[in-house]
Amino acid sequence: MITGLVLAAGNSVRFGGGLAKQLLPYGGRTLLEASLTVALSAGFDELIVTIRPELAERVDLGGAKAVPTMGTGCGSSVSAGVSAVSPRSDGIVLLLGDQPGVGLEAIHAVRSTGAPGAVCRYDDGLGHPFWFGRPLFGGLRALHGDKAVWKLLHSGPFTEVPVAGPVPIDVDTPADYERLLRVR
Template identity: 65%
Template sequence: MFVTGLVLAAGASVRLGEAKQLLPYRGRTLLDATLDVARSCGFDQLLVTLGGAAGPVRDRVDLRGVQVIENRDFSTGCGSSISTAVRAVDPRADGLVLLLGDQPGVRAADVRRVASTRTALAVCRYQDGLGHPFRLGREVFADLHDLHGDKAVWKLLHSGRHPVTEVPVDGPVPIDVDTRADYERLLAGEAR
């Protein structure tokens, strides 16, 4: 199976008030930590979408081995990042795995389990609910071209148009950083 990983990191961080991709985390940046997880997953192709802070991110984040996709419509939500990036997915790809650039606590082993599913859609089933990463099979790629808004992939998941596999994952949904309080919770969890 040929699998493409896509790290969504184009947001403008409006709720946080600064580029969350560049927040300090483990001696580097939040996006560096997420890209490290993505690199360890063994994807055949790895993409990252940039938008709101593209210039500073390019200057400060290690983007080696990653194909950068610029999303000029980043302010319309992550659906636009997915619809922009799907055009760059290798034609050999059987699936696309979505990771959030602000969610460094996702474990590579869980990503690989989601990536290995064979249904059209797969999502992690954590102890407290569904969460990223998602796997989108080639049979749904056509649907991805028209995504828009922030919850577009969730709407596709719950549309009933495609079979969905829920992959059981131990623990709660990993923190994704949208606010200062989220970031503080992430850092507090690391300190334990």
Template identity: 65%
Template sequence: MFVTGLVLAAGASMRLGEAKQLLPYRGRTLLDATLELARSCGFDQLLVTLGGAAGRIRDRVDLAGFQVVENAEFSTGCGSSISTAVQAVDPRADALVLLLGDQPGVRAADVRRVASTATPLAVCRYSDGLGHPFRFGRGIFPELRGLHGDKAVWKLLHSGRYPVTEVPADGPVPIDVDTRADYERLLAGETR
């Protein structure tokens, strides 16, 4: 099976007030940590979306091994990043696995388990709810091209149009850094 890994990192970090992709995290940037995670998952193709702060990210983050997809519409929500990135997915891809650039606590083993499912849509089931990564089979790619707004993948997940596999993952949903408080909790080692 040919699997593309997509890291969403195009956001403008409006709630945080600075480029969260570039926040220091364990001796590197927050985005570097997530890109390293993606590299360790054995994907056949690696994509990363950039938008807000793209120039500074290119200057400071190691993007080696990733095809960068620029999203000019990044301010309209993550749906635009996904719809833009799907255009760059290798035609051989059987599935696309979606990771968030501001969620470095996701475990590679969970990503690989989600990636290996056979249903059209898969997501992690943590102890406190559903969370990234998401897996989309090739049959959903046309619908991904039409996504817009924030929470678009969640609406697709809950639409009932596709069978969904919930892949068990230990612990709570990893912290997704949207605010200064989220970042401080991440640095303090909290899991949620």
């Protein structure tokens, strides 16, 4: 059993705060809905979205399980999401709710490695999605703060999976959003 975990509970601090970037328009829907489209088509046995409670009713999650969370940094979102994963799940594919350019090929590449942990190696660097097998769940539950997942990735052996093309744009700032709209 494989679980998809989409992080969408951020407070958009780097975007300027106050504005929920998950709700930004993108391709006739919200940025989060566009990001969920690929996750919904990936064939996960379970799909979980960590999301701020006030946003859960404003976005079509397509049947994904909402895990309301209001922590600080992505570490708290990862911890909340991992705690909601079925005990039967062998691992999670970690995706971002503000990164609609991740393709199915990247998801399938990391989830089929058989490694305890895997990260995509794009032409210009490392990026999402990530694979974490069940033995790594304890470390994921202990995460706190921003960039916590990256710290975990750099602390242990992870298999780098080659994926053609550039790292998909992660919308953290208004400039990122403008670049995403231009690339689209």
